[in-house]
Amino acid sequence: MNPFTYSRPETLSDAIAALLANPQGQLLAGGTNLVDLMKYDVAKPEALIDINHLPLRNIEDLPDGGMRIGALASNSAVAYDKRITSRFPLLSSAILAGASPQLRNAATTGGNLLQRTRCYYFYDPSTPCNKREPGSGCSAIGGINRTHAVLGASNKCIAVHPSDMCVALAALDATVEVEGPDGARQVALADFHRLPGDTPEKDNTLAPGEIVTGILLKPNRFESHYTYLKLRDRLSYAFALVSVAVGMEVAEGHIVDLRVALGGVAHKPWRDQRTEAEFSGARADEATFHRVADGLLSGATGQGDNDFKISLARKAIVRALAQAAGGLPQNQAIKAIQ
Template sequence: MKPFSYTRAETVGDAVAALVANPQAQLMAGGTNLVDLMKYDVAKPDAIVDINRLPLKDIDDLPDGGIRIGALASNSAVAYDARIKARFPLLSSAILAGASPQLRNAATTGGNLLQRTRCYYFYDPSTPCNKREPGSGCSAIGGLNRIHAILGASDMCIAVHPSDMCVALAALDAVVEVEGPAGARQNAFAEFHRLPGDEPERDNTLAHGEIITGIRLTPNHFAGHHTYLKLRDRLSYAFALVSVAVAMETADRRIVELRIALGGVAHKPWRDPLAEAEFSGAQADEATFQRVADRLLAGAMGQGDNDFKIPLARKTIVRALRQAASGRPQDQAVKAIQ
């Protein structure tokens, strides 16, 4: 592991200043992703800026009925918060589908958003990887690519975003609060993460020196009709092969509003608002669900080993829509698909 300096920020301004002063500095909160990458000699920061003392752990009610989640609130705190479970149960369910209790206790909300999009080759410095070393090539293309992207990939990178929480936040149209050298700003969640394009080393749209301070959730009518369905190689502590977050409002068995986000299939949580809008007013039935799946996967393309993900994603989308429409979301404690 490369030697590094360590400082502990007492204010958000301190953290921003430390990042601005050293382009090779990285923030540490829970450390559940960063420490792993440093151990594998993938991340090599010159300086670590510990932000655990910043006053960003609260989960607060907003005047409009929404909720603000501080960037340092742990995944467990968010998942088990009574207000989140009542008003945004999709988020609670997605968090509980991820990682392990120990990791959820340590991992933070902001850190979850900032974890690296990655694959086997990213973790192996002996192999070419455009995310780790821009211009070196993508070993997954033509290599072992069973877990890789079927949507939004480029010839530079086919890795997939690992988060469960972020898939739910995408479906809920969350807003990311950011603070940096230019002051505070808000970022629509859909615009926060990036597809690889020709800069796969950039996972998100944060500018240099900016940090996440919180997440905002606006009121909705999805608590009665939602689900987070995750398919993986084993029933716990595994990244998704395909996951689906559905938030639905219905009336008289018709779709009033539909939001659906996919995980495990792209470099960022995958969502298509234009496709969602096409089904406003449609019957909430099997035929509609099949059409939704076809529409969302219209541009899907496998890489060989991961070709199976396309039919798997189609079936998962339909099953998730069925669960949400029936008002019987996936039970993350049981894990068996309902």
């Protein structure tokens, strides 16, 4: 682990200034991802800026029925907040599907949003990785790529985003609050994370000196018809091979509103709003669900070891849509697939 300086700003403006003064510095919140990356010599920050004293832990009601989640609110605090479980149960379910209770107690909302890929090659400094060292190559292309992307990949990177929480936030049309040297701004979650393209080292659209301060949730009508279905190699403490977040409004057996986001299949949570809109008014039945899956997976391409993900994702989408339509969300405590 390389030497680094440590500071603990008391105000947001001080944290922004510290980040600007240390271009190779990194923010420290829960540390559940950053500390691992430092141990593996993947992240080598010259400065650690501890933001745990900033007033960013609140979970607040908004006048329109939505909610604001502070960037330092722990994953556990969000998952078990009674307002979240009653009005945004999809988010709670997705968080509880991830990590372990100990990690959820430490991990923060902002940190979850900003976590790096778990690609084997990214974590191994002895191998080429364009995300870790731009221009060095992608070892996963033509290598061991069972867990890698089948959508939105490029010839520079086929890594996937590891978050469960962010998949639910994508389906919920969340907005990211950001503050930096030029003031505050809001970014739709759909625009916050990036596809790899020619610059896979850039995970998101944050500008230098910017800090995530919170997440905004809009009111919805998905309290009864939702699910977060996560398929993985083991039932706990494993990243998704494929995950599906669904929010659905149903009336008289027909789809009124539909949101679907996929995890484990792309460099960012994957959502296709054109496909969602196409099925507004359609019958909420298996035939429709297969057509939705066809739309969402249009253009999906395997890399050899991960070819199975396409058929697995198709089945998962159909299953998740059926769970949501029937008001039978996946039980994250039992974990058995319904």
